[in-house]
């Protein structure tokens with residue numbers, strides 16, 4: 008029975024009337040089980056998002072993913088692959104690209120669904136990563152536009168005082184880009200440019216990408232990438 012306005016709510020009202028075999032929503036009861044929101048835009052470097060999905064799912068984390076419409080175009084340009092628009096098929100697509108068929112929890116949302124869970128501050132998350140982040144999205148976030156779900160979800164993180172990590176991918180930056188990035192940093196976002204390092208002696212493209220993704224995860228205190236950190240061995244001895 009669904010409680011109506013002015014009705015007294017009894018314990019029996021709160022019990023489910025029909026048992027369900029599968030949970031219909033992700034558990035968000037504890038801080039540890041709250042999802043990470045991953046926004047993927049139409050900047051170059053989708054491999055950054057793929058590696059993030061891989062490591063988060065392997066660590067049994069929950070991801071709420073929203074890809075912008077332009078991200079699909081970049082998938083075509085970079086990998087000659089069509090990203091499905093259907094949320095279920097898109098989740099299978101990301102899992103397949105990441106090579107993680109079953110672990111963790113992944114839910115995809117259409118960019119136009121501004122009524123999705125992550126559009127509300129009452130839906131608790133552990134923060135959001137926008138990676139890679141285009142200059143178009145940087146500009147919109149810096150000005151609070153919220154014109155699609157990705158922008159709205161990022162705006163929600165800022166208004167709720169949660170972590171927002173923006174990973175811009177452009178070169179060179181114009182003064183407009185720099186001013187927008189500054190405005191985001193002033194609003195509380197962490198700006199982690201997609202700039203790898205070489206002191207950890209990368210051997211593959213994945214090594215370079217993983218360095219950036221690990222530094223992004225550091226901002227959310229996520230430690231699920233085996234990163235060789237500067238002088239860590241020395242300090243442990």
Ligand SMILES: Cc1cc2nc3c(=O)[nH]c(=O)nc-3n(C[C@H](O)[C@H](O)[C@H](O)COP(=O)(O)O)c2cc1C
Pocket residue numbers: 047048049050051052075076077078080081084085140141142143144145176177
């Ligand atoms: C193949 C390709 C690569 C692109 N790379 C970038 C990029 O690295 N950085 C950027 O800011 N925009 C890039 N763009 C342009 C954005 O996709 C475009 O500005 C788009 O409107 C961004 O929309 P979104 O932020 O909603 O995803 C690229 C576009 C294409 C087709």
